[in-house]
């Protein structure tokens with residue numbers, strides 16, 4: 001007898017101001033028509049943006065379900081990878097969509113990972129000053145993180161995600177089965193964002209990730225989907241509390257001040273975002289211990305266990321000049337007139353922003369992350 005399909009974990013609900021809200025469903029792509037209707041989205045036209053890797057794998061199932069429900073589907077694919085978070089690709093999406101005679105009710109469906117989600121989300125934010133956005137995330141990063149919260153955008157020569165907008169989705173449909181085709185590097189490194197959510201907010205989730213790591217990386221469905229869902233729920237709670245990053249949403253940037261500098265200096269796409277964030281979290285944990293001691297840490301102390309969990313992501317450490325990395329952090333969007341700010345931990349689950357951090361502590365943190 002065929003093994004029973006895994007039961008979908010319960011949806012995550014995101015409640016925003018002024019009565020706005022959306023659901024994050026961990027169900028098959030074939031349920032898209034039902035959830036589009038529930039979200040108040042009507043056709044007949046649906047735009048689908050995907051990438052050249054995901055399209056041949058997963059667009060058919062989505063388009064068949066939509067067409068069977070009476071939708072007219074127009075789809076386009078951008079080149080896979082970080083390079084598509086560019087002004088050229090954004091402009092090409094504008095030309096494509098506007099050539100199809102869209103109106104302000106036409107939904108744009110982003111079928112892919114975080115690159116597709118960020119790019120297509122920014123296209124949806126800027127077409128007609130905003131059309132409905134639906135995320136259909138197909139990577140570990142996009143299912144636990146990028147599809148939720150409304151950050152969209154593209155990269156700029158001076159830094160990551162420096163051009164963009166907040167544009168919340170109307171619906172997120174994260175089909176865990178799409179992860180079956182995701183390569184090992186993207187799958188494993190993408191778990192960095194789930195580890196991040198645990199370290200900034202949920203020590204019990206960190207323990208669970210550590211305990212279930214082997215079955216998680218083996219993609220066991222009855223472990224994977226509930227863990228991704230619970231990691232996504234951590235982010236949803238933060239978004240509800242601080243949608244536009246006036247305060248605690250900055251904690252979702254744990255490891256990113258270091259990580260974005262690594263992505264830029266290594267060359268966008270050389271490191272996956274997850275790898276860069278994993279290295280960034282190791283640096284941030286070292287910095288947390290140095291700040292706790294008030295001097296350069298020789299060991300991780302109370303953060304050693306957290307660092308061991310991050311180390312399980314096994315990120316490659318590139319050979320890069322610390323001076324260049326330090327300079328690249330100057331573009332970080334959390335900076336104020338007082339300078340760059342880093343998300344550090346007073347303990348697992350207790351994040352804060354540190355400003356005016358001593359260079360010696362930062363250099364030691366970089367050395368730790370790049371040599372660990």
Ligand SMILES: NC(=O)c1ccc[n+]([C@@H]2O[C@H](COP(=O)([O-])OP(=O)(O)OC[C@H]3O[C@@H](n4cnc5c(N)ncnc54)[C@H](O)[C@@H]3O)[C@@H](O)[C@H]2O)c1
Pocket residue numbers: 051052053054057080081082085112113114115116118138139140141142145146147148149150151152161178179180181182183186190193272273274
């Ligand atoms: N907006 C946010 O809140 C947010 C949060 C986290 C990350 N991000 C951004 O997301 C990006 C990283 O996202 P990502 O890791 O998903 O990268 P990605 O979108 O580049 O996907 C990784 C690779 O996997 C391929 N792929 C995607 N889904 C697949 C599937 N189901 N099967 C086979 N191949 C598949 C893609 O074509 C790509 O080659 C970065 O640009 C990062 O800045 C944004």
Ligand SMILES: O=C(O)C(=O)C[C@@H](O)[C@H](O)[C@H](O)COP(=O)(O)O
Pocket residue numbers: 145148149151160161193245249250252253256333
């Ligand atoms: O949603 C957020 O807020 C995050 O910080 C999530 C991050 O994982 C993500 O990489 C985000 O794009 C980084 O935000 P940015 O403002 O530094 O670009």
Ligand SMILES: [Zn+2]
Pocket residue numbers: 145193256273277
């Ligand atoms: Zn991230």
